[in-house]
Amino acid sequence: MKQFYGPCLAACVLVLAATSAEARAPSLDDAAGRYDIDGSSQINFSVAQTGGGGISGKFGKFSGTFQLDGKDIRKSVVEFSLFPDTVQTGEPRIEKFLRSSAIFDTANHPEIVFRSTKITQTGEDTAEIEGKLTAKGTTRTEHFSAKLTKWNRRTISFQIEGGIYRDHYNMSAGLPIYSNIVQFDMTVNGQKH
Amino acid sequence: MLRNRQDTFGWGAIVLHWAIALLIVGLIALGYVMTRPDIDPELQFSLYQWHKSFGMTALALAFIRLIWWLSNIHPAPVASLSALERRASSVTHALLLALTIAVPLVGWAIASTSTLNIPTLFFNRVLIPHLPMEKSEAAETFWSDAHAWLAYGLAGLVVLHAGAALLHHFWHRDVVLRRMLGIFRRDAASNAHQQPEGTDR
Ligand code: HEM
Numbered sequence: 001m002k003q004f005y006g007p008c009l010a011a012c013v014l015v016l017a018a019t020s021a022e023a024r025a026p027s028l029d030d031a032a033g034r035y036d037i038d039g040s041s042q043i044n045f046s047v048a049q050t051g052g053g054g055i056s057g058k059f060g061k062f063s064g065t066f067q068l069d070g071k072d073i074r075k076s077v078v079e080f081s082l083f084p085d086t087v088q089t090g091e092p093r094i095e096k097f098l099r100s101s102a103i104f105d106t107a108n109h110p111e112i113v114f115r116s117t118k119i120t121q122t123g124e125d126t127a128e129i130e131g132k133l134t135a136k137g138t139t140r141t142e143h144f145s146a147k148l149t150k151w152n153r154r155t156i157s158f159q160i161e162g163g164i165y166r167d168h169y170n171m172s173a174g175l176p177i178y179s180n181i182v183q184f185d186m187t188v189n190g191q192k193h
Numbered sequence: 194m195l196r197n198r199q200d201t202f203g204w205g206a207i208v209l210h211w212a213i214a215l216l217i218v219g220l221i222a223l224g225y226v227m228t229r230p231d232i233d234p235e236l237q238f239s240l241y242q243w244h245k246s247f248g249m250t251a252l253a254l255a256f257i258r259l260i261w262w263l264s265n266i267h268p269a270p271v272a273s274l275s276a277l278e279r280r281a282s283s284v285t286h287a288l289l290l291a292l293t294i295a296v297p298l299v300g301w302a303i304a305s306t307s308t309l310n311i312p313t314l315f316f317n318r319v320l321i322p323h324l325p326m327e328k329s330e331a332a333e334t335f336w337s338d339a340h341a342w343l344a345y346g347l348a349g350l351v352v353l354h355a356g357a358a359l360l361h362h363f364w365h366r367d368v369v370l371r372r373m374l375g376i377f378r379r380d381a382a383s384n385a386h387q388q389p390e391g392t393d394r
Pocket residue numbers: 206210213214215217218262267271282286287289290293351354355356358359369370371372373
């Protein structure tokens with residue numbers, strides 16, 4: 001009972017690069033470019049339940065790219081797709097329920113898509129990503145926060161977090177026993193083109 | 194009168210009896226429907242939660258009835274009953290009493306041992322804790338099977354019991370059903386079987 005989302009952002013590279021005080025910091029031009037989100041990324045989610053605990057899991061299959069603009073972080077763009085059929089929770093009956101018409105309805109809506117519309121830098125290595133999330137036939141604006149965690153010439157990693165209200169996407173089964181908020185906690189690794 | 198008398202049931206026993214009877218019949222039907230494999234999954238989830246809430250209500254009432262039953266006198270059997278009928282009815286009543294407590298307790302054990310770990314949120318309001326039992330698929334399967342057998346066994350007994358009550362009312366035309374409905378006149382106590390069409394009040 002949750003949904004997902006997911007983008008990845010590009011943010012702060014600008015700043016990190018700009019604070020060239022660090023001898024090891026690569027140049028901004030190095031960071032700019034196009035990245036593919038690679039399979040080592042972790043798309044984790046959790047939904048709290050009444051009385052403590054809850055459901056947590058991840059998605060096995062996803063794909064996406066991001067374009068980092070070295071001059072103006074606001075011009076960076078993130079695109080991300082994930083395939084809810086690949087949801088994993090450790091309990092087959094819960095996975096079956098999540099795939100069913102009660103939640104993702106993967107038979108009719110096999111893909112969930114996020115496309116950023118606005119990226120705003122919020123700190124030295126953090127940014128806010130706003131974008132359109134499309135899931136189960138509904139498209140809405142959502143926000144995620146991103147933090148740059150690793151960076152070298154070939155790869156870049158962000159920690160991306162955000163909460164989605166699942167009832168907005170016609171996935172309200174299990175309320176109020178299970179929280180309406182699906183919390184995403186993702187490690188997104190990009191591989192430079 | 195609230196309490197039982199020598200010749201008939203008091204309102205306490207009557208209200209408990211019919212409230213529990215209604216719940217049990219509804220829960221058996223609901224339990225059957227919600228476990229059909231082709232049911233819509235979202236509806237199924239909701240029905241399970243309703244089943245647990247109403248089931249817990251039945252458990253609480255059955256428990257109150259047990260206390261009521263232990264602390265009240267029992268009306269003497271209707272005079273026209275044969276010795277065999279008396280035995281059969283007291284055994285049936287004891288079994289009904291026991292099963293109305295055992296069936297929901299075993300249901301609670303299913304929820305408590307299930308690896309799905311779904312909380313029981315009483316009518317979406319009050320969290321009822323799980324029983325302190327180990328969660329495992331084997332335990333969940335065991336308690337689910339036990340719950341089904343006991344519940345359908347209870348259903349069989351209810352048919353027998355209600356059938357007997359209706360038989361007494363419509364065939365023997367005695368006061369058996371009327372004194373559980375609260376439409377019983379004191380003067381009808383001893384010779385009711387001789388005045389089948391006495392006005393009910
Ligand atoms: C559906 C679940 C039902 C349960 C669990 C149940 C249970 C019981 C129990 C435990 C007693 C004994 C009460 C006592 O001694 O204090 C009783 C008595 C009685 N029940 Fe039910 N009952 C059910 C349904 C019905 C139905 C549908 C009818 C009628 C059609 C009925 C008619 C009666 C009558 C007439 C008595 C009084 C018998 C006597 O005079 O001793 N019951 N029932």
